[in-house]
Every structure is written in C-alpha cells, then in structure tokens.
Amino acid sequence: MKEAVDLLVHNAGQVVTMGDEAGPRRGSAQSNLGLIANGAVAVKDGRIVAVGPDADIRSAFEAPAEQTVDADKGVVLPGFTDPHTHLLFSGTREHEFEMRCQGKTYMEIAAEGGGIRSSVRSFRTASDEAIVGQSLRRLDRMLSYGTTTVEVKSGYALSTEQELRALRLIDELDASHPCDLVPTFLGAHEFPDEHRADPEAYVRILTDEMLPRVAEETRARFCDVFCEKGVFDLEQTRRVVTKAQSLGLRLKLHADEFEPIGGAELAGELHATSADHLLASTDHGLEALRAGGVIAVCLPGTSFSLGKHVYARGRKMIEMGIPVALASDCNPGSSMVDSMPLVLALACLEIGLTPAEAVVGATVNSAYAVGEGDDRGRIAPGLRADLQILDAPSYVSLVYHLGGSHVRWVVKDGRLLDPTPPRRPSFRA
Numbered sequence: 188m189k190e191a192v193d194l195l196v197h198n199a200g201q202v203v204t205m206g207d208e209a210g211p212r213r214g215s216a217q218s219n220l221g222l223i224a225n226g227a228v229a230v231k232d233g234r235i236v237a238v239g240p241d242a243d244i245r246s247a248f249e250a251p252a253e254q255t256v257d258a259d260k261g262v263v264l265p266g267f268t269d270p271h272t273h274l275l276f277s278g279t280r281e282h283e284f285e286m287r288c289q290g291k292t293y294m295e296i297a298a299e300g301g302g303i304r305s306s307v308r309s310f311r312t313a314s315d316e317a318i319v320g321q322s323l324r325r326l327d328r329m330l331s332y333g334t335t336t337v338e339v340k341s342g343y344a345l346s347t348e349q350e351l352r353a354l355r356l357i358d359e360l361d362a363s364h365p366c367d368l369v370p371t372f373l374g375a376h377e378f379p380d381e382h383r384a385d386p387e388a389y390v391r392i393l394t395d396e397m398l399p400r401v402a403e404e405t406r407a408r409f410c411d412v413f414c415e416k417g418v419f420d421l422e423q424t425r426r427v428v429t430k431a432q433s434l435g436l437r438l439k440l441h442a443d444e445f446e447p448i449g450g451a452e453l454a455g456e457l458h459a460t461s462a463d464h465l466l467a468s469t470d471h472g473l474e475a476l477r478a479g480g481v482i483a484v485c486l487p488g489t490s491f492s493l494g495k496h497v498y499a500r501g502r503k504m505i506e507m508g509i510p511v512a513l514a515s516d517c518n519p520g521s522s523m524v525d526s527m528p529l530v531l532a533l534a535c536l537e538i539g540l541t542p543a544e545a546v547v548g549a550t551v552n553s554a555y556a557v558g559e560g561d562d563r564g565r566i567a568p569g570l571r572a573d574l575q576i577l578d579a580p581s582y583v584s585l586v587y588h589l590g591g592s593h594v595r596w597v598v599k600d601g602r603l604l605d606p607t608p609p610r611r612p613s614f615r616a
C-alpha cells in the first residue's frame with residue numbers, strides 16, 4: 188500500500204536538497220548541495236514528507252493525478268528567500284537612473300533631495316491601495332523567478348504614524364500574496380526633510396516613540412539602520428539598535444555600503460542576525476562579523492545597478508568562514524532588481540562565488556538571515572514545501588543561461604502555482 192500524499196514531484200534530473208543539517212553554511216560547507224540525481228519529492232499538509240531517488244519515492248507514495256508533477260528531468264530546488272528588500276514603495280525613479288548615466292553619483296543625488304527622500308514624499312501622499320497594488324506586481328515578478336520568501340523593510344515613511352502604516356501595509360501584502368513576507372523596521376533609513384536641521388531630534392523620535400510602538404503594535408521582527416557616512420553615524424546607529432534589541436527586536440544593519448564607518452564591527456559586537464552590503468568593509472570589519480556569528484548579506488545587484496564596479500568580497504568571506512547570503516535589495520533607487528537568478532549570476536561573476544555557493548546563499552543561508560532557516564530553505568522532511576521546478580538540466584543553468592526565468596512551476600506551502608505573473612490593474616497612483 189502506498190501512502191497518500193497531496194503532491195508528488197517526480198522525474199527530477201536533480202533535486203537540490205541542501206542536506207539535512209540545520210544551521211547556516213560556512214566555509215567549505217557553503218558548497219554542499221545535497222544533490223540527488225533522478226529524484227522525487229513527496230508533500231503533505233504543506234510540508235515535505237520525503238525526498239529521495241525517484242524509484243524509492245514513487246514506490247512508497249502516491250498523489251492524485253493532477254497533483255503528480257513530472258519534472259521532465261529538470262531541477263527541483265527550494266524556493267529562494269530574498270533576505271533584503273525595500274519592495275514596499277510608491278512610484279519609481281527612472282530620472283535618477285538617467286542622471287547616474289550622465290555621471291552623477293547616488294550620494295550626490297541623495298544630497299540634493301532626491302534618492303530615498305523623494306520616495307518618502309511619494310509614499311506619504313500615495314493611497315494604501317496604490318502602494319499595495321504596485322508592490323504586489325513586484326512580488327508577482329519575484330515569484331516568477333522562484334522567490335517564495337521575501338524580507339521587506341519599512342523606511343520610505345519616516346514618521347511614527349507613517350512607519351506604522353508601512354508595517355501594516357507589509358502585513359496586508361503578505362496576506363494577499365502566496366509569498367511569505369518577513370517585516371523589518373527601517374525607520375532609520377534617512378533623515379526626513381522636516382528633521383534635517385536637527386537630526387538628533389529624529390534619533391530621539393526613533394528610540395523613544397517609534398521603536399516602542401513598533402515592538403508593541405507590529406509584527407516587525409528585525410530593526411535595521413542605514414549606518415553610513417552622511418546618514419546615521421555609528422553612535423546614532425548604536426543608540427537605535429541597542430534600544431531595538433532591548434525591546435526584543437533582532438538586528439540587521441546596512442553596513443559599509445559606501446564608507447567603512449564601523450557598521451560591520453557594530454554588527455559583530457551586537458551579534459546582529461545579518462550585516463548587509465559590506466562593499467567597503469575592512470579586514471577588521473569582516474573579522475568582527477566572523478567572530479560575532481553574523482551572516483553577510485551580499486547585494487551584487489546594487490553594485491551593478493549603481494555602475495560602481497566595486498563588489499563585496501564574497502570569496503574572502505567564505506574563506507574566512509562567514510556564512511554568505513544573497514539578496515536583491517529590490518528598491519527604486521540603487522537596485523531595481525527583482526530577479527534572484529540575476530543576483531546569483533553577479534555573485535558568481537563579480538564576487539567570486541561558485542554556482543553551488545550562490546545557490547546555498549539564496550536558500551539555506553538567506554532563510555537563516557531572516558530567522559526562518561529551521562523552517563525553510565532546504566528540501567528535507569518536516570520543512571515547509573516551498574519549491575521551484577526548473578526547465579533546465581542543471582542548477583548551474585540558473586547562473587549560466589541568463590536573461591529570463593527557468594521556473595516552470597512554483598510550489599508554495601505545498602500548493603502548485605503557475606509562476607506566470609497575473610495581469611493586475613495599472614501602475615497609476
């Protein structure tokens with residue numbers, strides 16, 4: 188007698204399981220894919236029941252015909268977790284892209300009142316419906332590229348009521364889309380127009396007013412700060428994140444994106460869950476990450492989109508034993524990127540990762556970077572059944588055959604989804 192399951196994915200040329208062990212992958216373990224050739228996966232009640240050689244799984248389990256998926260020798264791997272995005276925003280900033288093509292830098296545009304502050308003005312006046320509608324379209328595209336879990340930051344609102352609104356809208360998005368969202372509070376993303384004359388007053392609002400309400404009234408799990416020269420300095424960052432930690436929030440930091448002002452060292456000292464960007468990190472900063480058990484989230488799509496030709500030292504991080512995760516940084520300014528395969532390809536071509544290390548960085552390690560690694564990011568019994576089924580002969584195709592999506596089906600919580608983005612109402616606010 189075969190055991191009845193809800194879904195059976197069989198005849199996979201490769202099942203990329205990532206193995207059974209829990210914990211972020213570091214050093215040589217970052218290339219262990221736990222590959223099963225000619226494999227199959229059985230799913231019940233939204234969870235993985237079994238994975239193994241096709242013949243073994245097929246002789247032990249059966250699913251209804253319409254839920255028995257022939258992978259046709261393609262690749263089955265965990266859905267990607269994208270652990271750093273700013274996808275809740277209003278409007279886009281094509282004109283800044285044109286300015287950068289003409290030689291202006293990202294920081295010059297920001298100093299002139301563009302950048303994050305221009306998205307803040309747009310966010311504050313847009314309707315909930317417009318922001319959610321636009322953001323759903325971005326989630327549709329992410330899903331079409333195999334992403335099933337997305338960290339989403341607030342940070343285009345920058346006042347107490349508006350930041351709470353942003354976190355509420357992230358919940359609304361989460362409830363209206365198959366992807367799971369992990370909310371992060373990033374009230375310290377920039378100093379808003381009305382507080383530029385007195386930045387300290389804004390830091391006090393963050394610590395004394397926003398953070399207690401965020402901890403009390405929202406589902407935000409993480410607090411993040413844009414710790415950067417000209418934005419939040421090291422001392423201001425420390426005040427925000429220590430307060431957040433005292434309220435039970437976990438930490439992430441935008442660290443060393445442009446200048447190494449001590450963000451990585453602070454992340455290490457406070458045992459942040461992740462430190463992100465790290466383009467300008469010194470050896471000392473990287474050593475602090477290693478010692479503090481911090482996951483390094485690399486965002487090569489941002490370097491690429493800014494035309495900087497400077498990338499995080501991913502190879503060095505892996506050699507040092509720092510777990511490396513990969514993220515899109517999807518945002519309207521520095522990285523209008525929704526494709527994790529593009530990010531993986533840049534990780535291989537520009538920061539020295541192998542395809543296997545990149546795949547681990549976008550699954551197991553990125554799931555741990557959002558605190559979900561014991562629940563997803565691998566194909567093992569008991570874990571959440573979040574899968575992507577590729578029309579490709581090898582996981583290497585993800586980074587080798589560029590320019591489109593290889594995803595034939597996505598499975599989210601055990602449900603088989605067509606990854607083609609649905610047609611939604613237009614962009615107009």
Ligand code: NIG
Nearest residue numbers: 302303413516518519520521
């Ligand atoms: O991660 N660096 C700060 N925040 C974003 C950019 C946000 C924006 O430009 O709108 C980033 O690159």
Ligand code: FE
Nearest residue numbers: 271273441516
């Ligand atoms: Fe960011």
